[in-house]
Amino acid sequence: MRLKEKTAIITGATSGIGKATALRFAEEGASLVITGRRAELGKAVEADCRQRGAHCVFVQADHTKESDCRKVVETALTEFGRVDILFNNAGIVMKGMADTTPEDVWNDTIAINITAVWRMSSLVIPQMKKQGGGVIVNNGSDWSVVAGRNAFPYVMSKGAVGMMTKAMALDYARENIRVNAICPGDTLVDRWLEKGYFEYSDPVTLGQAIQESSAYIPMGRFGKPEEIANAVLFLASDESSFVTGHLLLADGGNTAQ
Numbered sequence: 494m495r496l497k498e499k500t501a502i503i504t505g506a507t508s509g510i511g512k513a514t515a516l517r518f519a520e521e522g523a524s525l526v527i528t529g530r531r532a533e534l535g536k537a538v539e540a541d542c543r544q545r546g547a548h549c550v551f552v553q554a555d556h557t558k559e560s561d562c563r564k565v566v567e568t569a570l571t572e573f574g575r576v577d578i579l580f581n582n583a584g585i586v587m588k589g590m591a592d593t594t595p596e597d598v599w600n601d602t603i604a605i606n607i608t609a610v611w612r613m614s615s616l617v618i619p620q621m622k623k624q625g626g627g628v629i630v631n632n633g634s635d636w637s638v639v640a641g642r643n644a645f646p647y648v649m650s651k652g653a654v655g656m657m658t659k660a661m662a663l664d665y666a667r668e669n670i671r672v673n674a675i676c677p678g679d680t681l682v683d684r685w686l687e688k689g690y691f692e693y694s695d696p697v698t699l700g701q702a703i704q705e706s707s708a709y710i711p712m713g714r715f716g717k718p719e720e721i722a723n724a725v726l727f728l729a730s731d732e733s734s735f736v737t738g739h740l741l742l743a744d745g746g747n748t749a750q
């Protein structure tokens with residue numbers, strides 16, 4: 494019960510890494526406010542967290558809207574009276590290069606991957622100061638520390654998340670607010686399957702296609718959302734009490750090569 498008596502906000506917990514983290518935090522005794530735009534999925538995650546014994550409230554929210562961000566923080570304060578942990582997880586992946594990225598894609602990426610991280614942080618920090626401390630974990634990427642091809646808006650945004658993490662860590666270190674980033678490498682989430690990222694046809698199976706496309710990773714496989722959730726748990730818990738301004742890579746060794 495590493496998060497007993499802690500209240501956590503997890504943005505974008507309707508699927509993938511956010512969902513896995515909500516379930517992990519629930520098992521560790523946290524009270525939760527979880528968010529996302531897809532209400533049906535959010536309600537299902539809320540029910541799963543409650544089944545694990547957690548107090549959990551799903552708030553339908555689009556984090557590109559300031560009013561929705563405020564609603565999420567207000568709900569946490571009304572329901573639980575405090576915010577100990579903010580996991581800024583909501584994000585989108587956009588492909589393209591500098592000369593092929595349309596302006597709306599650039600703007601959409603900045604709005605959720607950068608501005609929402611800043612906005613949610615700015616809304617919880619005054620409360621954390623009042624409480625005498627808190628923890629913010631931002632979801633970056635291995636592309637917060639190295640670049641990747643044909644993913645220009647995404648790489649640009651995750652690079653910014655890395656530096657935002659360090660800047661906030663410095664500014665609030667004396668307020669006992671720790672700010673770190675989890676930087677996952679390629680992690681197999683349902684969205685990849687829904688969007689048909691893997692091309693395969695007989696005799697190649699989906700399993701084979703997944704295995705072949707993960708061959709570039711030193712560990713020879715994609716990450717699992719649950720593995721990322723465990724790393725987020727470490728950063729969110731008191732076990733990392735002297736860690737701030739850190740970008741924790743969980744990438745199967747990808748950036749070591």
Ligand SMILES: NC(=O)c1ccc[n+]([C@@H]2O[C@H](COP(=O)([O-])OP(=O)(O)OC[C@H]3O[C@@H](n4cnc5c(N)ncnc54)[C@H](OP(=O)(O)O)[C@@H]3O)[C@@H](O)[C@H]2O)c1
Nearest residue numbers: 505506507508509510529530531555556583584634679680
């Ligand atoms: N999977 C990977 O390989 C990988 C690697 C490195 C970093 N990451 C990062 O991990 C985070 C989670 O992604 P994922 O891989 O778990 O994919 P995912 O399953 O698509 O999760 C993305 C989450 O963000 C939410 N979201 C997106 N836009 C939102 C908005 N405007 N307002 C509120 N919620 C929003 C989605 O909820 P709704 O659609 O319901 O709004 C969803 O819950 C992202 O920041 C991503 O960049 C992922």
